Amino acid sequence: MFLKVSLYISLIIFVLALIYKVSTWFRYKIGIGATEIPTAARFFSAIKGILSTIFSAKILTLLKVFVLDVLLQFRILREDFLRWLMHILIYGGFILLLLMHALDKYVTVAIWKNYYSTINPFMFLRDLFGALVIVGVIIAIYRRFILKVPRMFTNAMDIYAIIIVAIIMLSGIFLEASKMVAYSDYKRMVDEYSGLSDPQELKALEAHWVKEFGTVSPNLKGPFDEKTLAQGKDLHQSSCAECHARPQWAFAGYGTAKVISPIGLGIDQARLPSILWYIHILACFVGLAYLPFSKMFHIFTSALSLLANSVMEKGKSSPANIATRQALELDACTHCGTCSLRCSVIMAFEEITNMNIFPSEKIASIKALASGKELSAGQLKHIQEGVTLCTNCYRCTVVCPVGINLQDLWFNIRETLLQKGYPEFLVLSPLSFYRGLMKEETVQRDYEKPLIQAREAIAVQCDLMKKKDKVLPLTPTNRKLQSGLNLSAQAKTFSVCFGCQTCTTVCPVVGNYENPQEALGLLPHQIMHAAGLGLRDLAFGSNMLWDCLTCYQCQEQCPQGVHVTDVLYELKNLAVKRVREKTLQPTERK
Amino acid sequence: MMEFALFLGCTIPARLNQYESSSRAVLEKLGVGLVDIREFNCCGYPLRNIDFKVFLLSSARNLALAEKKNLNVMTLCKCCYGSLKKADFLMKEDAFLKKEVNTILEKEGLKYEGRSEVKHLLSILHKDIGIEAIKGKMATTFKGVKIATHYGCHALRPSQVVGFDNPIAPSLFDQLVEATGAESIEWQMKLECCGAPLWGINDRLSMDLTLKKLTDGKKSGADYVCAACPYCHIQFDKVQKMILSQRNVNHPLPSILYTQLLGLSMGIDRKAIGLEMNEIPASGIEELLKTEAELAAEREMAQQKEIKKEKESTKQ
Numbered sequence: 001m002f003l004k005v006s007l008y009i010s011l012i013i014f015v016l017a018l019i020y021k022v023s024t025w026f027r028y029k030i031g032i033g034a035t036e037i038p039t040a041a042r043f044f045s046a047i048k049g050i051l052s053t054i055f056s057a058k059i060l061t062l063l064k065v066f067v068l069d070v071l072l073q074f075r076i077l078r079e080d081f082l083r084w085l086m087h088i089l090i091y092g093g094f095i096l097l098l099l100m101h102a103l104d105k106y107v108t109v110a111i112w113k114n115y116y117s118t119i120n121p122f123m124f125l126r127d128l129f130g131a132l133v134i135v136g137v138i139i140a141i142y143r144r145f146i147l148k149v150p151r152m153f154t155n156a157m158d159i160y161a162i163i164i165v166a167i168i169m170l171s172g173i174f175l176e177a178s179k180m181v182a183y184s185d186y187k188r189m190v191d192e193y194s195g196l197s198d199p200q201e202l203k204a205l206e207a208h209w210v211k212e213f214g215t216v217s218p219n220l221k222g223p224f225d226e227k228t229l230a231q232g233k234d235l236h237q238s239s240c241a242e243c244h245a246r247p248q249w250a251f252a253g254y255g256t257a258k259v260i261s262p263i264g265l266g267i268d269q270a271r272l273p274s275i276l277w278y279i280h281i282l283a284c285f286v287g288l289a290y291l292p293f294s295k296m297f298h299i300f301t302s303a304l305s306l307l308a309n310s311v312m313e314k315g316k317s318s319p320a321n322i323a324t325r326q327a328l329e330l331d332a333c334t335h336c337g338t339c340s341l342r343c344s345v346i347m348a349f350e351e352i353t354n355m356n357i358f359p360s361e362k363i364a365s366i367k368a369l370a371s372g373k374e375l376s377a378g379q380l381k382h383i384q385e386g387v388t389l390c391t392n393c394y395r396c397t398v399v400c401p402v403g404i405n406l407q408d409l410w411f412n413i414r415e416t417l418l419q420k421g422y423p424e425f426l427v428l429s430p431l432s433f434y435r436g437l438m439k440e441e442t443v444q445r446d447y448e449k450p451l452i453q454a455r456e457a458i459a460v461q462c463d464l465m466k467k468k469d470k471v472l473p474l475t476p477t478n479r480k481l482q483s484g485l486n487l488s489a490q491a492k493t494f495s496v497c498f499g500c501q502t503c504t505t506v507c508p509v510v511g512n513y514e515n516p517q518e519a520l521g522l523l524p525h526q527i528m529h530a531a532g533l534g535l536r537d538l539a540f541g542s543n544m545l546w547d548c549l550t551c552y553q554c555q556e557q558c559p560q561g562v563h564v565t566d567v568l569y570e571l572k573n574l575a576v577k578r579v580r581e582k583t584l585q586p587t588e589r590k
Numbered sequence: 591m592m593e594f595a596l597f598l599g600c601t602i603p604a605r606l607n608q609y610e611s612s613s614r615a616v617l618e619k620l621g622v623g624l625v626d627i628r629e630f631n632c633c634g635y636p637l638r639n640i641d642f643k644v645f646l647l648s649s650a651r652n653l654a655l656a657e658k659k660n661l662n663v664m665t666l667c668k669c670c671y672g673s674l675k676k677a678d679f680l681m682k683e684d685a686f687l688k689k690e691v692n693t694i695l696e697k698e699g700l701k702y703e704g705r706s707e708v709k710h711l712l713s714i715l716h717k718d719i720g721i722e723a724i725k726g727k728m729a730t731t732f733k734g735v736k737i738a739t740h741y742g743c744h745a746l747r748p749s750q751v752v753g754f755d756n757p758i759a760p761s762l763f764d765q766l767v768e769a770t771g772a773e774s775i776e777w778q779m780k781l782e783c784c785g786a787p788l789w790g791i792n793d794r795l796s797m798d799l800t801l802k803k804l805t806d807g808k809k810s811g812a813d814y815v816c817a818a819c820p821y822c823h824i825q826f827d828k829v830q831k832m833i834l835s836q837r838n839v840n841h842p843l844p845s846i847l848y849t850q851l852l853g854l855s856m857g858i859d860r861k862a863i864g865l866e867m868n869e870i871p872a873s874g875i876e877e878l879l880k881t882e883a884e885l886a887a888e889r890e891m892a893q894q895k896e897i898k899k900e901k902e903s904t905k906q
Contacts, residue, residue: 432790
């Protein structure tokens with residue numbers, strides 16, 4: 001009764017949660033392209049897409065991916081053998097236990113008519129599968145907490161996953177062990193099945209079980225004489241052996257039983273077997289009910305992600321299905337940290353404290369963003385910075401064990417956020433090269449907007465640029481700027497500039513304009529001069545700074561050895577730093 | 591055997607596979623060993639505009655990784671080359687900076703000491719392997735192909751840091767191009783920037799500069815522009831294609847990567863050369879390779895000349 005009720009309750013929760021979760025795949029909108037497609041259209045498009053894939057040659061790709069990547073998990077193996085071993089042990093052991101042990105009435109019995117949980121090979125296999133999972137969990141704990149794989153972060157969901165699996169496995173083994181030692185369980189079986197009534201016979205059988213089966217009897221203790229044991233063995237053969245293999249085969253349970261046998265009587269009196277049974281069953285059902293909300297949901301979603309990504313292609317698959325796949329992918333992430341391990345820009349974190357730089361940590365933020373949760377301006381800016389600080393090298397996508405197209409995810413989120421109106425200075429760097437390459441294919445809305453916005457955010461802080469007629473004193477006004485140009489020794493060279501204008505003359509950018517000052521503001525030699533005079537606003541506010549090619553013509557040809565390009569680089573750094581300091585809350589930045 | 595840690599950077603594996611495959615094939619033929627270090631990260635170049643320290647740390651980590659394996663670094667990208675060189679230079683010059691970087695690298699058990707040398711593919715071909723050795727591996731040569739050789743800013747300048755070639759009158763790349771039998775033409779804008787650093791930041795300006803440069807190359811008689819950097823090549827290839835459609839220009843100057851040019855004359859597997867992966871078709875160049883018959887005729891001519899010479903000398 002308890003079993004049925006709790007099973008049905010957890011199943012109902014599971015199914016409802018599953019429906020809710022699946023619905024989010026069609027509702028969450030990631031990227032600009034997704035906003036215009038209604039949920040229903042996405043749903044029908046998905047069905048159409050799935051059917052047309054199944055009834056096409058692509059089914060072969062799906063089968064191949066299912067065997068190699070879903071079942072055998074080659075993608076993890078390629079990355080790291082220990083990790084593959086860990087995962088295959090946990091997942092293989094767990095699935096086998098589920099089929100053979102938890103669903104024995106439906107699966108095992110259907111295959112083997114004479115199935116009985118306490119005879120071999122089932123008894124041995126159950127313990128073997130359990131042991132596989134436990135070894136896997138031990139490796140998982142070792143990797144996370146002792147080996148400390150670089151940039152693998154542990155969150156609440158990871159700990160929950162380890163704990164729920166550990167509880168299910170350990171309670172199962174202790175349940176088995178406590179049943180082995182429990183005298184009342186023995187007694188019940190004798191009463192029910194043996195049909196013995198002769199006290200001598202009962203004693204002989206009990207002696208056999210105490211010696212061979214680990215039963216802890218309140219009446220008997222070894223050693224026993226040969227004769228009693230021989231008689232017990234005969235009785236066992238005729239009454240019990242049909243259903244009971246030798247317990248040593250259940251090595252995990254038997255080993256544990258041996259350890260706990262000194263307190264075997266107490267365990268029986270406290271009815272520990274039934275308590276453990278409740279724990280075991282409840283842990284399984286809690287795991288089931290909570291599964292769609294936990295990391296364990298990846299059992300389904302990772303497979304779906306791998307399969308979907310193997311047959312979908314940007315530009316070829318329908319945008320509706322890509323939008324759906326991207327929402328699904330958020331659930332497929334197992335937070336394994338491979339992407340963060342291989343990410344190209346990880347060193348940025350040493351200077352810019354923003355967890356969203358790490359791909360594996362971006363996912364959680366993007367989940368919150370996609371769910372439509374109200375995020376603060378600070379949070380949005382952090383996510384924006386995280387997705388923009390990316391060289392688009394595709395490494396995360398290539399290594400992701402569950403095949404998530406992370407690169408496209410970042411790109412789509414980036415575009416959505418950049419259009420929101422928070423200036424992002426990273427777009428004024430060669431990181432934007434990729435965005436430029438993709439503008440005809442995917443950047444749909446106002447392409448220039450983020451670029452103009454970032455420049456304006458800097459210019460707005462430079463009052464002097466707006467007062468063209470202001471007369472300036474010739475003595476340095478801001479010594480802080482001079483001393484601030486200290487990131488490398490080279491930048492200090494601006495002070496030896498004698499204003500010959502060679503830098504400006506050779507600059508290809510200046511040469512591109514009929515009226516360069518109008519387009520660029522201060523020209524290179526003027527910027528060197530402004531730096532010399534400490535005129536921060538003039539140095540920071542010129543378009544020239546952001547239109548510099550960094551081709552080093554100016555620096556190469558300067559007769560005074562001024563590192564013109566390097567000074568421009570440093571001024572850019574300082575300008576961004578200053579605007580950030582002025583516009584961000586102190587808590588938002590290191 | 592010569593061995594290098596191959597630094598691919600971010601752009602090549604993601605967007606220019608033909609550069610990687612053709613480079614690997616060419617270098618294999620020349621007997622250069624390549625070691626892949628999976629832990630390499632971005633060189634830091636794109637971040638220099640925003641954060642100097644991030645740039646420096648990124649470069650330094652790569653250098654430290656190569657150093658740990660006792661290998662010199664080979665880059666295929668001029669911007670990676672410039673960045674790694676710059677970081678190396680700065681840390682060698684400034685002990686304080688080096689120490690600061692090392693305290694952070696230490697967390698990963700890495701240390702930068704400046705033992706690994708950073709070299710660009712072109713300098714390795716020119717200096718470490720040598721033009722004569724390359725010529726010895728040629729299967730055939732080009733006939734009558736005019737190439738606008740593009741050096742790339744971050745390889746040439748700042749010369750004090752990179753020491754790649756004479757910054758005013760370089761000849762290293764020209765010699766390499768001519769080793770394939772192609773002619774490296776004289777053109778005014780040879781040493782100018784390709785425009786890529788501004789692509790995505792100020793597209794109009796970037797296109798102006800690229801178009802100006804390519805037009806000059808075309809006017810000077812070039813059939814192809816040749817680069818040895820992913821940024822330059824993509825700018826001359828994919829971006830040029832965008833320029834052509836946006837600005838109604840209909841005389842493209844197709845770009846070919848140097849390793850494609852060299853690979854063709856070395857007779858390397860066409861699949862590794864990947865000419866069809868270039869956005870602006872460059873496959874016409876294959877027809878300009880000398881055929882077997884032409885090569886045989888050439889050899890015969892040379893032989894006859896020699897015999898003639900011998901005869902003349904014996905007469906005298």
